Amino acid sequence: MKKFLLILLAIFTVGLLAACTTGEDAGEEEPAEETDQKDDTTEEEANEEAVTEGEKVLLLNNGIEPTSFDPSIGFDQVSWDPLNNLMEGLTRLDQDSKAGPGVAESWDISDDGLTYTFHLREDANWSNGDPVVAEDFVFAWKHMLNPETASPAAFLAYFIEGAESYNNEEGSSDDVAVTAVDEKTLEVVLTAPTGFFLDVLTNPAFFPVNHQVAQDNSEWHAEADSFVANGPFLLESWDHNVELVIAKNPEYWDAAAVKLDKVHFAMVNDTNTQYQMFESGELDTATIPPEMSDQLIDGENVFIGPYGGLEFYRFNLTEEPFQNKKIRQAFAYATNRDEIAQYVVKNGVEPAYGFISPGFTTPSGEDFRDVNGDLVPYDPELAKQLLAEGMEEEGYDELPEITLTYSTSDSNKAVAEAMQDMFIQNLDVEVTLENQEWGVFAEAQQNLELQFSRSSFINDYNDPVNFLESFITDSYMNRTGFSSAAYDELIANGRAETDPEARYNYLFEAEKLLAEEMIAMPIRYYNTVVLEAEGVSGILRHPVGYFDLKYADKQ
Template sequence: MKKFLFLLFAVLTVVVLAACTANDDTDEEDPTENVDEPDGDDNGETADADGKVLYLNNGTEPTSLDPSIGFDAVSWDPLNNLMEGLTRLDNDHRAGPGTAETWDISDDGLTYTFHLREDAKWSNGDPVVAEDFVYAWKYMLDPETGSPAAFLGYFIEGAEAYNSGEGSADDVKVTAKDEKTLEVVLAQPTGFFLDVLTNPAFFPINHQVAQDNPKWHAEADTFVGNGPFKLESWKHDEEMVFAKNEHYWDADVVKLDKVHFAMINDSNTQYQMFQSGDLDTASIPPELSDQLIDGDNVFIGPYGGLEFYRFNLTMEPFQNKKIRQAFAYAVNREDIAQYVVKNGVEPAFGFINPGYTSPTGEDFRDVNGDLVPFDPERAKQLLEEGMAEEGYDELPEITLTYSTSDTNKAVAEALQSMFQEHLDVKVELTNQEWNVFAEAQQALELQFSRSSFINDYNDPVNFLESFITDSYMNRTGFSSEEYDALIAKGKSATDEEERWEALYEAEKMLADEMMAFPIRYYNTVVLEADGVEGILRHPVGYFDLKYADKK
């Protein structure tokens, strides 16, 4: 499945769905002037009382702090700092030791044996044991859970059969050999499996706590994590406060005492809060990009993901491929990137973002090139041909739906104008709050809708697998045995060059079928207050506050 999403890591001001796959469908002066107390005390007094407090913006309420359910950017950032998996992304954005101190891999690449740290503990003081991972992963794969992240577990032998209702939990090859040893057997060799395990979907769950209270994750006073921070308070739809977790195995390196997350889903409001000292980081509102982008307090970095739009192939007129192609070719992506979104984002003429290096040393994007160009003349011709094929004298009414945010609105309005100018087609716009939007899109209730994808792990198959038949992330009604076979090969082929060739062909097929079209690749552009340092912003889609500091 996947993912939703936000333009930036640190301050998620627009929501994406996803996925993953994730995640699927963001735009901060003196931190000592922050105000956190309702009685009006200045932040200098608050900082003295609470120590080092970092003020961030999460954009909106997390979908869920259940790691099997919160499979999107607004959940990932909190989860990645409240919990920890077997592996954790390091300073170089690679999978390194996390709760697992070491691991062994069998010669055939199928069996992984993880050795958990003896001093790994939960925030309530319980030891983290191998059974916590067994419980969490089988809970994620249980079809009754309905986890959008379950497909990530399909690398494990027996996982897909269990999740699809054709097998049992006992078939899933995840075993606690003893309290601190976990054995995992894969369905086929997967060279990027350690990267997959950094995703929050694979975080453990304190199985004793969860068995006593299945809603352990819903409130601060019941939440139990094993990461650098613990959940101190949570005012739903308003704010979250994290405190340093004294039970974390690596607590000595954690410099912050607390992290305060606001939930402001407007880029101008959060920028004003940054100016007033109420936030320590912020995204740059598009209209201020030219003025602020070159400032000394701006962090700019890669962010693996894509903003795109989906067609619903079960609704007219988008059952017709030529009509879908016409809409895609009518979009001037360069104008959207340069004049609408701004902040240095790159237009997307393909689905896979730059940065994936092939076995031959080439970038995936360079090999496949521009697959979805701006070509208004071709768009007009394709629309005429598609309408003739369907017997349309005029198109049925078309409604484009986006999740509520100022940036999403601006992009949708630009698309509306382009369809009118280049196709002479009137498109109505409507917006929905994120949770409503996500459910409607998943249920194929939206005719034409905005999406985003934030990479779950570091391999191009991550996005491409979203469109296999019956994938939670598909949300288009598209189904192709040929495409499914390409993705299966792109996941399991042991010859890396052969595997990548299948992925190249899969992306080309997406561009031909055009059940979706790309808009722009994400990047990370963040304003940081003086004294803020050490925030790790990973290109895969979440940030890490373990080493963050505020001086």
Template sequence: MKKFLMLLLALLTVMVIAACTANEDAGEDPTDSEEPDTTEEGTNDDDEDATDDGTEEKVLRLNNGIEPSSLDPSIGFDAVSWDPLNNLMEGLTRLDQDSRAAEGVAESWDISDDGLTYTFHLREDVNWSNGDPVVAEDFVFAWKYMLDPETASPAAFLGYFIEGAEAFNSGEGSADDVNITAVDEKTLEVVLEAPTGFFLDLLTNPAFFPINHQVAQDNPNWHTEAESFVGNGPFKLESWEHDVEMVFTKNEHYWDADTVKLDKVHFAMVNDSNTQYQMFESGELDTASIPPELSDELIDGDNVFIGDYGGLEFYRFNITEEPFHNKNIRKAFAYAVNRADIAEYVVKNGVEPAYGFVSPGFTSPTGSDFRDENGDLVTFNPELAQQYLEDGMAEEGYNELPEIVLTYNTSDSNKAVAEALQSMFNEHLGVEVTLENQEWNVFAEAQQNLELQFSRSSFINDYSDPVNFLESFVTDSYMNRTGFSSAEYDELIEKGKSETDEEQRWEYLYEAERMLAEEMIAMPIRYYNTVVLEADGVSGILRHPVGYFDLKFADKN
């Protein structure tokens, strides 16, 4: 432990120096399809223009971190895309100020007695930013586009609750089999495979946003530039300088435009915690995250927002590669990690160490929290870690382990956690681990293709149910990225989705999480939270635990 604390002291010294020298050439840390960076909004705006009546515009300066992966709702399945999309577009339902699914494009809906058929009634006054009416066919087009196997949408699995969706996406069915119907221009009917109590919440995810089908048919690249982008949310995309800045303006065609108080939102793309903090201090940003080395100094300030943010930082083992094809060796690495020290000394900002996979905050049918009910599934136990390592090496006939390479996507915080892990594996297992960082696009592709031996990940909830994280590891899931396949696990997840007895459904989910811990195909590190500095006068930003924020009610005085 003494060795580890000395490393931390050296690391923090380097980070303080970096705070004085950081520039805009900072590395890119994406919040990938499952992983957000907990850094939040901020931006670079030189001056605020006046409105037509001569009053000063309300311009909020925010930071998106990096370029969105895509503003196509079916493709941009990550936090750096979700945050812009959730303010440029709107689905049938929208998370309200209590983070519950409420009316969005749909002003009401009917649910059949068997819980399978949902009939949505669209608002008469809901329009696209180009003035076109939003119609039911826009949802049919968007959802079938998401599910089309040629689209290769990373979000397609979310649509599997709809009858015929999985068959179409897997190539075993057709688009006609997907049971969504535009009954008329303002009525949409959706039939599910099985009753799904969280379906309305699921529909708040940007993957289920509509697409103006006429615009998309005329120009498949409608979402790539500000000039062609068409949305239906509180704001519209005025300009987009790729990798530099996006500017939103209030959408006068939005059905609830009177609620929107901001005139403009500027999103910078600054992916360095110290740089964005310096911008906040100089007034260039209205919000910023707290750099870890300044957490003790700033965390208790009056201008700090602290809230829940459902998700997990974890590391995946590639079980198709040596030595992590061996379960005991995987467990050795997992039990050698002191998560409490990483949370308190490395990440800081009040985050909690993760001893399970499903984050706190999911209330069971009996009123208990999922995390409390299933307890600690992996802990820090160096002696047990050593025993697992010895057992695994004996099973494989190893005198020494093959080379271990731990890969993370480039960012200062990811580097700090990776270096802490490297030290712990050396101290508690006697294993030398090589670190490698990759820029996001390279990293994401390599992880998906099982080219990385041991790699960083994190997951931000797509919807409010514990099955959301657990379903990531079913066979052939886009989100799996470990090589893991188990018919038993797949069956547990299927039951965890379709079982109508809620208490029994949760029992299947508890069992599935315990199986993940037993197989240890991934090791949890810490849960996410939201810690944001806000400038004076900023109010009304909704930061939903599910993984995206909402500026519909935001204000700046």
């Protein structure tokens, strides 16, 4: 979630979540502390402090402090955006948003589709001069899967033989089929053929870790002076919760392609404040405040593009009244997504009547969303009927008190307030709103302590199974109490089936089942809408993937 990208935050509210989750995107974030007073430092003086004369320095906003620069832990948009420019995995999304060579210059795939042999570049080095070796990947991936790490990204590695059993404490690290054949050759064995495995590997969770550095200092990722990078940039400075600066990495194998000298990331979590900073030249990119969308959206300095992700609300099936499917459906059908998209979020976002965002091409060449159609309609009359039926089934004369919880941000608040009005108008149900700071909110949602709560998902890799697999039994991303053997089987088949048409049919059915059970209600799909200052070019904003500054430039 997932995009500058956190610039996307107010629009796609990034997000986080996580993967996210993905992960959750970074829309769920701590707001910046605001003041009515402005210090008397001039803009020129401020720029002189951060920018050396003659250097190309891009000024961006990360919204809030990254969760972690340990690739196994920073499983959210606010960590991914800087990390994807500090580090590089075996594969990297190219300028066409396809999984292409990264640290691995080539690879071989066995005839049965199970064994991948990656050949690492001889000139791939860490920022401290160490060579990037196969053991760095073995170390990093087993660290991610180690149960003690408690990585939210570990499920992504379950395609690898032995990974799931190790992560679930039913096997050992020796069972994980990731082997350093020699310094520059890595072998990976999968549990089943996985045609999108190279896309999975573009996720920052699969970045390598310099095993020698990490063995000497387990907190290597926590400060700029101990961080080692293998990507286009290195971490020059990090003033926690204030700003971080990344600089061109001379040890990067493709350093000649990197045009920027530095990138300065501010941490401002207020839509209007970051827009004002853009207007004053303190930021080179910004999101458009929703109230200014109509006057700015058609400007020549606006980048608009698709973005794979979803804003949605989770029902907690372990708390009343949402143990009842008809009551869950009633709340979903009472929500006017078109109104939220057009008048609340704005910026050209699309209302979501299904869970899988547009942009995934089926084997027949059609869009997944077009094939599976609208699954969660706006139907207030049906909503009233379902609410009455659900209450009768549960023996309710009146509903238990309902609290809708969201993480603190101006956009999240606006959407929640719109939904609150719709529930009163369409269901005659009063819902209490509660906002929580991101850290508190994320933990409470994970622990099933929230009754009805806001979520966001930014695709971790380029396949529709990514979102759907979040709701299998015991998934870290489930966060609803939902468990269905039928659903789990559909997802297992959707991962492993080698016939493309058959595989997509499993995914179509899985999404329909998710909509029928209504354990979560979709709100709107994300898009990328970014204001760019004159002279800024080359920023890659992948529809499904990560913000990439490798080819960015500033005149």
